[in-house]
Amino acid sequence: xxxxxxxxxxxxxxxxxxxxxxxxxxxxxxxxxxxxVIVLVEGWGASGKGTLISYLIRDLDPRFFQVIxxxxxxxxxxxxxxxxxxMENIPEAGKFVFLDSGWMEETVxxxxxxxxxxxxxxxxxxxxxxxxxxxxxxGYLVLKIFVDVSKEEQKARIKGLLSDExxxxxxxxxxxxxxxxxxxxxxxYGQFIEATNSEKAPWHVIDSAEKxxxxxxxxxxxxxxxxxxxxxxxxxxxxxxxxxxxVHMPKxxxxxxxxxxxxxxxxxxLQEAQKKLKKLHNKIYNKGIPVIIAYEGWDAxxxxxxxxxxxxxxxxxxxxxxxxxxxxxxxxxRHYLWRFWNRLPKTGHIAIFDRTWYGRVMVERLEGFCSENxxxxxxxxxxxxxxxxxxxxxxxxxxWIHIDKDTQLKRFKERExxxxxxxKITDExxxxxxxWDDYEMAVDEMIEKTSTExxxxxxxxxxxxLFARIQAINVVIEAIEQKMEQLS
Amino acid sequence: xxxxxxxxxxxxxxxxxxxxxxxxxxxxxxxxxxxxVIVLVEGWGASGKGTLISYLIRDLDPRFFQVIxxxxxxxxxxxxxxxxxxMENIPEAGKFVFLDSGWMEETVxxxxxxxxxxxxxxxxxxxxxxxxxxxxxxGYLVLKIFVDVSKEEQKARIKGLLSDExxxxxxxxxxxxxxxxxxxxxxxYGQFIEATNSEKAPWHVIDSAEKxxxxxxxxxxxxxxxxxxxxxxxxxxxxxxxxxxxVHMPKxxxxxxxxxxxxxxxxxxLQEAQKKLKKLHNKIYNKGIPVIIAYEGWDAxxxxxxxxxxxxxxxxxxxxxxxxxxxxxxxxxRHYLWRFWNRLPKTGHIAIFDRTWYGRVMVERLEGFCSENxxxxxxxxxxxxxxxxxxxxxxxxxxWIHIDKDTQLKRFKERExxxxxxxKITDExxxxxxxWDDYEMAVDEMIEKTSTExxxxxxxxxxxxLFARIQAINVVIEAIEQKMEQLS
Numbered sequence: 001x002x003x004x005x006x007x008x009x010x011x012x013x014x015x016x017x018x019x020x021x022x023x024x025x026x027x028x029x030x031x032x033x034x035x036x037v038i039v040l041v042e043g044w045g046a047s048g049k050g051t052l053i054s055y056l057i058r059d060l061d062p063r064f065f066q067v068i069x070x071x072x073x074x075x076x077x078x079x080x081x082x083x084x085x086x087m088e089n090i091p092e093a094g095k096f097v098f099l100d101s102g103w104m105e106e107t108v109x110x111x112x113x114x115x116x117x118x119x120x121x122x123x124x125x126x127x128x129x130x131x132x133x134x135x136x137x138x139g140y141l142v143l144k145i146f147v148d149v150s151k152e153e154q155k156a157r158i159k160g161l162l163s164d165e166x167x168x169x170x171x172x173x174x175x176x177x178x179x180x181x182x183x184x185x186x187x188x189y190g191q192f193i194e195a196t197n198s199e200k201a202p203w204h205v206i207d208s209a210e211k212x213x214x215x216x217x218x219x220x221x222x223x224x225x226x227x228x229x230x231x232x233x234x235x236x237x238x239x240x241x242x243x244x245x246x247v248h249m250p251k252x253x254x255x256x257x258x259x260x261x262x263x264x265x266x267x268x269x270l271q272e273a274q275k276k277l278k279k280l281h282n283k284i285y286n287k288g289i290p291v292i293i294a295y296e297g298w299d300a301x302x303x304x305x306x307x308x309x310x311x312x313x314x315x316x317x318x319x320x321x322x323x324x325x326x327x328x329x330x331x332x333x334r335h336y337l338w339r340f341w342n343r344l345p346k347t348g349h350i351a352i353f354d355r356t357w358y359g360r361v362m363v364e365r366l367e368g369f370c371s372e373n374x375x376x377x378x379x380x381x382x383x384x385x386x387x388x389x390x391x392x393x394x395x396x397x398x399x400w401i402h403i404d405k406d407t408q409l410k411r412f413k414e415r416e417x418x419x420x421x422x423x424k425i426t427d428e429x430x431x432x433x434x435x436w437d438d439y440e441m442a443v444d445e446m447i448e449k450t451s452t453e454x455x456x457x458x459x460x461x462x463x464x465x466l467f468a469r470i471q472a473i474n475v476v477i478e479a480i481e482q483k484m485e486q487l488s
Numbered sequence: 489x490x491x492x493x494x495x496x497x498x499x500x501x502x503x504x505x506x507x508x509x510x511x512x513x514x515x516x517x518x519x520x521x522x523x524x525v526i527v528l529v530e531g532w533g534a535s536g537k538g539t540l541i542s543y544l545i546r547d548l549d550p551r552f553f554q555v556i557x558x559x560x561x562x563x564x565x566x567x568x569x570x571x572x573x574x575m576e577n578i579p580e581a582g583k584f585v586f587l588d589s590g591w592m593e594e595t596v597x598x599x600x601x602x603x604x605x606x607x608x609x610x611x612x613x614x615x616x617x618x619x620x621x622x623x624x625x626x627g628y629l630v631l632k633i634f635v636d637v638s639k640e641e642q643k644a645r646i647k648g649l650l651s652d653e654x655x656x657x658x659x660x661x662x663x664x665x666x667x668x669x670x671x672x673x674x675x676x677y678g679q680f681i682e683a684t685n686s687e688k689a690p691w692h693v694i695d696s697a698e699k700x701x702x703x704x705x706x707x708x709x710x711x712x713x714x715x716x717x718x719x720x721x722x723x724x725x726x727x728x729x730x731x732x733x734x735v736h737m738p739k740x741x742x743x744x745x746x747x748x749x750x751x752x753x754x755x756x757x758l759q760e761a762q763k764k765l766k767k768l769h770n771k772i773y774n775k776g777i778p779v780i781i782a783y784e785g786w787d788a789x790x791x792x793x794x795x796x797x798x799x800x801x802x803x804x805x806x807x808x809x810x811x812x813x814x815x816x817x818x819x820x821x822r823h824y825l826w827r828f829w830n831r832l833p834k835t836g837h838i839a840i841f842d843r844t845w846y847g848r849v850m851v852e853r854l855e856g857f858c859s860e861n862x863x864x865x866x867x868x869x870x871x872x873x874x875x876x877x878x879x880x881x882x883x884x885x886x887x888w889i890h891i892d893k894d895t896q897l898k899r900f901k902e903r904e905x906x907x908x909x910x911x912k913i914t915d916e917x918x919x920x921x922x923x924w925d926d927y928e929m930a931v932d933e934m935i936e937k938t939s940t941e942x943x944x945x946x947x948x949x950x951x952x953x954l955f956a957r958i959q960a961i962n963v964v965i966e967a968i969e970q971k972m973e974q975l976s
Contacts, residue, residue, distance in 0.1 A: 025908065032911075054802075054803065054804045058800045061796070062795050062811075062842070063811035066809075067804040069805035074564055075562065098804065166767060166774070169773070279654060282654040286654070308549070308550055311545070316545055317588055328818055329816050329817075330816055352550070354550070354551055420516065423519065
């Protein structure tokens with residue numbers, strides 16, 4: 001934007017007015033095209049981030065944007081993965097979110113304080129790039145602004161703020177520290193920008209020396225960004241290569257389903273397993289290990305009963321079961337993984353998902369609720385999600401509760417005949433059953449493409465529910481024990 | 489339940505099995521009848537609350553309940569009203585929530601620590617009674633259990649927990665303190681129970697001396713409570729008398745709408761008012777005063793533009809605009825005020841609602857989305873809600889943005905003719921217009937019944953949008969200044 005700097009005040013005003021007019025007009029387009037827009041406003045303390053945001057939103061309809069000031073994470077937030085609270089803040093389709101500031105500031109503070117370095121820092125950068133790419137690939141515009149300010153200018157502004165009691169509270173400890181340790185912060189900001197600059201979400205460093213110019217440049221970037229994003233969203237997203245080590249899995253048709261347990265053996269084994277799991281639950285709480293258990297499976301495969309046998313061994317205060325139905329409106333309007341990020345357990349807790357994020361590559365794929373490009377991309381996005389969880393320290397266990405077609409029919413009929421169970425069977429179940437072969441194909445593909453070494457699938461043989469319950473609980477026990485060994 | 493205590497072990501087991509069977513069977517009824525159930529499990533440390541809950545949920549389908557362990561409030565939570573985080577935890581219709589513990593423990597700790605006493609404590613009790621009554625009146629079952637344990641027994645249990653490294657983390661500072669200061673806690677628990685015992689949500693004190701008996705008694709209470717709640721929900725709720733001082737307001741038809749401003753005067757006054765408001769925004773942030781601004785008004789009355797003139801004076805990091813549309817599924821399944829409690833500002837912040845909780849007595853009333861008893865009760869429930877907010881220290885400003893029928897028609901037509909504004913007008917707007925007279929009657933009644941001295945309505949004359957904007961912003965300024973005076 002070199003030319004603009006040579007403009008006269010009058011010309012600048014004219015261009016500014018024009019650009020702001022465009023931005024105001026774009027609101028309607030954003031709404032129509034359901035474009036979600038994230039504007040990350042990062043930069044030095046007292047560089048005028050707040051003023052910039054106030055300026056940007058002045059012509060926007062307040063019903064279509066949100067400004068979110070982000071502070072350092074609370075204790076509770078620290079018990080979730082780094083990306084979690086940032087994911088929670090993403091806007092709905094057709095809306096703006098302005099972040100002051102976003103995921104940069106937190107990381108730069110961690111860098112300066114030596115809380116995040118070496119391998120951890122590399123991992124952090126990696127996660128951020130992944131996060132931004134996923135957002136863009138799922139239709140988001142991610143506009144990243146860094147407001148630069150010289151040391152002298154920053155000093156003068158901080159002095160100005162401090163001189164008025166109405167504004168002095170705006171100057172924090174960090175701002176003062178930045179003045180004292182300018183070089184250290186400069187280095188960290190620079191390193192962050194370099195490491196997280198990507199084609200899909202590039203950085204824009206704006207010098208705040210001339211006030212009007214910052215607004216003009218950012219306004220321009222926003223207008224341009226929106227235009228490009230709308231165009232881009234018409235195109236197919238290129239699929240990523242799979243970089244993760246995979247576990248070879250059988251096809252569903254190759255899985256035998258004839259294993260059985262007598263009631264007697266079952267009761268004995270269940271008691272033993274539950275006792276073990278109870279002890280482990282204390283241990284994971286103590287060590288702060290989060291556990292995520294994902295249940296998928298055929299209708300009437302016995303997921304509910306299976307989950308119940310697991311939870312009845314657990315301390316009720318340390319787990320949560322999340323039944324996943326079709327998404328609510330505010331969920332459908334966001335990244336499809338959003339509602340799962342929001343339901344992650346705290347460290348030391350267990351989250352059990354009754355149906356999961358794999359809906360994307362099963363029901364959403366088969367019913368056409370998302371595009372082919374969407375579900376094809378999802379395998380890798382989900383692997384990345386689960387990698388993020390296991391890197392965070394979580395144990396991730398995934399179950400496909402498996403039965404054959406005859407067994408399903410038998411159970412459907414039982415449900416219809418039993419008044420206490422009748423609510424469990426709906427017309428939709430029968431409709432899904434008609435698509436058994438399509439689902440089997442989709443499940444086979446899902447298991448093949450998402451059985452990573454860090455989060456493999458476990459196919460549970462559930463023609464005999466008793467056998468399935470023992471099998472599942474033992475898989476959970478083994479996964480936790482393995483984690484314990486790694487840690488000791 | 490005196491007789492049960494005399495039962496033999498065998499008899500007890502039999503009754504227990506029978507009662508648990510009933511509870512399991514009730515799940516379907518709860519689901520059908522859409523009954524939300526809150527079980528508050530309070531009591532001494534190490535009294536076995538966790539074990540009790542684990543027991544209660546063992547036969548429940550994990551998809552229909554949630555156990556929520558509540559700790560002392562975080563810093564963020566302390567920046568909201570006391571009831572806020574408890575309101576957030578209420579279940580959806582057809583589901584259970586077990587709270588370990590609920591709003592008692594927090595209050596008792598505050599009592600023992602002398603953080604809440606005298607007038608504040610009285611107020612706290614009053615709020616809790618109001619909260620529970622509102623829940624029950626809106627169809628909730630609120631079952632309050634206090635698990636009692638003798639000092640000796642508590643001591644023995646704490647010792648037991650401490651002796652095992654897997655369980656020792658369960659013993660907190662408070663538990664130890666309770667042993668040392670038994671009398672003090674006894675008094676506080678007793679006082680709390682007495683003060684918050686009500687017909688609609690009575691306390692049940694259960695002695696945990698005999699283990700099996702606690703479970704049996706609570707299970708029985710739950711079964712009985714569910715039966716009664718389902719019956720009770722068929723009945724009309726008696727309306728409460730209005731205890732609040734009211735402000736007399738004119739009917740809409742009595743409000744003149746002929747005030748106008750020239751563009752010149754408007755620009756000048758707007759600038760002055762925005763400057764003032766900007767300064768006040770700093771002050772309220774500094775003093776930690778929350779501000780809640782509620783916008784209601786006719787379609788096309790100019791709410792959006794009015795809000796924009798207000799927000800453009802504000803620091804973007806210190807306010808949020810909440811556009812309120814029809815509730816999402818998870819919102820519709822809860823107390824109608826739930827989604828507003830969830831959107832309250834933190835201390836020092838401003839929340840602007842573009843349409844509000846008054847939907848209950850306007851659109852929901854007129855479209856039959858709630859029963860007559862529901863909307864009739866709502867006037868008082870809303871007054872209580874707003875009283876709670878102003879008692880907390882909030883400034884509450886409510887606007888009815890008013891225009892006449894001709895002006896609306898003119899604006900509707902303008903919108904249809906202007907391609908940039910066309911999205912603003914829908915068939916629903918035309919349908920609502922046909923019901924103008926019904927709405928006018930409902931709005932008159934609403935304004936009459938909810939113009940309390942602490943949160944009066946302001947009817948804004950918006951035939952001239954310029955006049956309306958200045959009028960509204962000045963009302964906000966005055967309300968904040970008045971609050972400042974009270975504080976100084």
